[in-house]
Amino acid sequence: MDEEYVEAVLSLVERIPPGRVMAYGTIAEVVGSSLERGGPRLVGAVLSSYGAAVPWWRVVTASGRLPPGSEVRARRELAAEGCPMSADGGRVDVRHAAWHPDADHPT
DNA sequence: ACCTTGACCTTGG
């Protein structure tokens, strides 16, 4: 696993504002556009192994599902941040919570 | 070098 790629992913995840989320695939696109490699699955692998120190719960699947195995934890964190969720709280309302670094463009 | 696995994504039933 490339140190460079891992760092790129982790630093991006750290930039996701509280209450907002980013999909694995979106991260793969952003990071991949500069490093020219990787895909959604690789992003997942990175967070799974090295994501403990970053707000990994702000990364969800394209359909708003929470990371398998850590759903309870993620759900609690997101709720505390006021992230828009489905009524049952099992999924994130991606339509309203999705965040993209370019959209956060500085003035 | 080949095959299997995985915190994925999209499309079709």
Added chain:
DNA sequence: CCCAAGGCCAAGG
């Protein structure tokens, strides 16, 4: 809305 199939890229056995 849920489930299954194919495509995807890289890591591990």
